Amino acid sequence: MVSPDRVRRVDEPGYRRLATSLRDDIKAQRWAEGETLPTDGELGEEFGVSRQTVRRAYLELVNEGLVYRVPGRGTFITPNHLRYHRPFETVDDLLALSDDTELEITRPLSGTYDEQASAELRLEGRLMYGLEFIRRHQGQVFCHTTVYLPPDAGGLVEDEEDFLHAGSTSTTTVIGALAARGVQISGAEQSMTAKAATEQDRLRLGCEVGHPLLHVERLYVSVSGRPVEWAVSDFLPEHYTHRLHLGRRPVPVPSQTAALHTPRKGTPS
Known part of the structure; x- marks a missing residue:
């Protein structure tokens, strides 16, 4: 059973603390498939939380592909061979792709020029570096990515053996290779849209033409504010989760003193 002590974590909403504890117990195989x-x-009675909190915790795990819910029957652990469903929330999550996925080069790294890439990287007619790859988890392709690099960044990785041969596989990420060469990445600007798979996507990802895909473009920026990589990816949505925490701006609380001195209607001031 879930340990109540592990639910009591600070600086996190209650549903996330509960989700973390459930996730840990699932990975520890405390329940059988x-x-x-x-x-x-x-769970609400055991941990003193509302059913809404428990439902949100379970929803976190559903979105990650760890569990699935059957109305009228309950919540179950997703079988291992169907479980991979990677969430991305930070650049660190993207760097962690090297932990359990591998890429296969479909177009080796080379110097190239592309007007659209040049515009995104804020360059004017300069030599660009580019490469393409698919990424797999346990043999399952889940995305195709085209990466463009400005000359200074491309020059840093042009001798990266993992990127130089079509068909070669590696756990390396491009931003990981840049970071290993001293590039400090502060964050990324991201846009996301939906698209229907083309014939080219069918060949790359193994899906049907017309299959819904998530089209994600990320522009990575260094701590100095310079663009260092533009990555254009198409994901199979059944293997990709994008989570974003939305907060609220603080609501100003009227000053009690101001309220006391605000004249009431019809009252002489």
């Missing part, structure tokens, strides 16, 4: 996980009411 096919075994029903505790109900919303059981």
Whole structure:
């Protein structure tokens, strides 16, 4: 059973603390595949939280592909061979792709020029570096990526053996290779749209033409504010989760003193 002590973590919403504890127990194989996980009411009573909090915690795990819910039956652990569903929230998550995925080069790194890439990287007619690859997890392709690099960044990795031969495989990420050469990446600007798979996508990803894809473009920026990489990726949505925490601006609280001195209607000031 989930340890109540591990639910009591600071600086996180209650549902995320509960999701973290459930995730840890699932990875520790505390429940067998096919075994029903505790109900919303059981977890709510055990940890003193609302059913809404439990539902949000389970939703986190559903979005990650760790569990699935069957109305009227309960919540179950997703079988291992169907479980991979990588979430991305930070640049660190992207760097962590090297932990459990590999890329296969489909177009080796080379100097090239592309007007669109040049515009995104804020260059004017200068030599560009580019490469293309698919990325897999346990043999399953889940995305295709085209990477463009400005001359200074491309020059840093032009001798990276993992990027130089079509068909070569590696766990290396491009931003990881740049970071290993001293490039400090502060963050990325990202845009995301939906698209229908083309014939080229079918060949790259193994999906049907017309299959929905998530089209993601990221412009990585160094700590000095210079663009260092533009990555254009198409993801199979069944293997990709994008999570974004949305907060609210602080709501100003009217000053009690100001309220006391605000004249009431009809009252002489």
